[in-house]
Amino acid sequence: MKKPTNKPTLLPKMYCNLFGHDYEVTKRVTYHVKEYTCRHCKKELTTNSNGKLIELTPKFKEINAILERIHTSRNARLKKKTLASSIY
Numbered sequence: 001m002k003k004p005t006n007k008p009t010l011l012p013k014m015y016c017n018l019f020g021h022d023y024e025v026t027k028r029v030t031y032h033v034k035e036y037t038c039r040h041c042k043k044e045l046t047t048n049s050n051g052k053l054i055e056l057t058p059k060f061k062e063i064n065a066i067l068e069r070i071h072t073s074r075n076a077r078l079k080k081k082t083l084a085s086s087i088y
């Protein structure tokens with residue numbers, strides 16, 4: 001006879017409701033904008049232009065992707081410049 005599992009499975013969402021979300025940085029978009037994901041319920045947040053945490057909606061994902069592209073291309077250009085000046 002199989003023993004029924006009485007152990008209550010704590011739903012991640014319930015855990016977060018009780019103890020709060022446990023966010024970790026999953027992506028650095030720019031120096032100031034980061035993306036966070038909750039370890040338990042996988043809820044995603046991002047920093048907005050005011051430095052406040054907001055829910056990472058598809059719209060903000062799009063904005064962050066653009067920001068990231070600008071940020072990395074700016075950095076790449078800086079790197080290129082230093083590289084070029086060290087060669088010539």
Ligand SMILES: [Zn+2]
Nearest residue numbers: 016021038041
């Ligand atoms: Zn959570």
